[in-house]
Amino acid sequence: MTDGRNSASGPCLRPWTDSGQDIAAILDAFDSDDMAAQAGEPINSDAAAGRWLAQWLEAGNQGAVAFAIDVAGRAVGHVMAGAIDRRHDTAWVSYWVAPEARGAGLASRATAALAEHCFGSLGLFRLELAYRVNNPGSAGVARNAGFRVEGLERAKLRYLDVDGNPVRYDVQTCARLSSDGPALVPPLPLAPAGTA
Numbered sequence: 001m002t003d004g005r006n007s008a009s010g011p012c013l014r015p016w017t018d019s020g021q022d023i024a025a026i027l028d029a030f031d032s033d034d035m036a037a038q039a040g041e042p043i044n045s046d047a048a049a050g051r052w053l054a055q056w057l058e059a060g061n062q063g064a065v066a067f068a069i070d071v072a073g074r075a076v077g078h079v080m081a082g083a084i085d086r087r088h089d090t091a092w093v094s095y096w097v098a099p100e101a102r103g104a105g106l107a108s109r110a111t112a113a114l115a116e117h118c119f120g121s122l123g124l125f126r127l128e129l130a131y132r133v134n135n136p137g138s139a140g141v142a143r144n145a146g147f148r149v150e151g152l153e154r155a156k157l158r159y160l161d162v163d164g165n166p167v168r169y170d171v172q173t174c175a176r177l178s179s180d181g182p183a184l185v186p187p188l189p190l191a192p193a194g195t196a
């Protein structure tokens with residue numbers, strides 16, 4: 001049992017907290033080469049993890065909604081909708097799962113749950129996301145969560161390779177509308193208020 005949350009039930013989405021357990025889980029997750037693109041700075045200290053967390057803990061943040069993916073009381077992933085635009089009722093979705101928790105369908109089910117929350121509770125209409133064409137795992141998440149490919153953006157993103165050389169990547173852009181069909185996977189439950 002960790003931090004008194006969700007130790008008895010199955011995986012769920014729940015709010016992030018500033019507990020030591022969540023900070024430690026974030027540091028563990030970001031200790032992986034393929035996580036570098038998921039934050040604007042290296043997440044390699046309690047302070048950096050705290051800065052990363054702060055944006056999701058900010059009360060009254062109308063521009064984003066974020067959840068930890070919780071397995072047995074431990075945060076093993078993250079799913080969020082940012083850039084919420086109330087004029088058009090759109091948002092931008094992203095996700096990650098810690099290396100040791102991958103391959104179990106968590107990102108797919110978490111993204112499906114986030115979409116339900118965005119379309120239902122938040123009343124959004126269109127969710128967008130994008131992934132590099134060399135990221136088949138992310139493509140699988142998008143497909144499983146009911147997103148449709150809309151088009152290829154050539155050489156959109158630039159990251160450093162292992163030798164520190166810049167490389168540009170083509171990006172596949174996807175969207176799911178509230179009027180589209182359901183996800184291909186069962187959404188994770190959202191932890192009821194007060195239990196997370």
Ligand SMILES: CC(C)(COP(=O)(O)OP(=O)(O)OC[C@H]1O[C@@H](n2cnc3c(N)ncnc32)[C@H](O)[C@@H]1OP(=O)(O)O)[C@@H](O)C(=O)NCCC(=O)NCCS
Pocket residue numbers: 034035038094095096097098101102103104105106107108109130131132135136137138139140141144
């Ligand atoms: C991409 C990522 C979120 C996938 O998380 P996950 O929990 O392992 O994903 P799922 O288990 O829901 O798998 C989704 C689908 O992709 C497939 N998949 C997952 N990883 C894969 C990989 N490395 N290569 C090929 N297929 C993969 C799964 O088999 C599944 O497809 P299926 O249902 O048809 O079998 C995770 O690898 C990650 O956090 N990567 C680093 C950060 C990142 O790339 N985030 C996305 C940025 S756009």
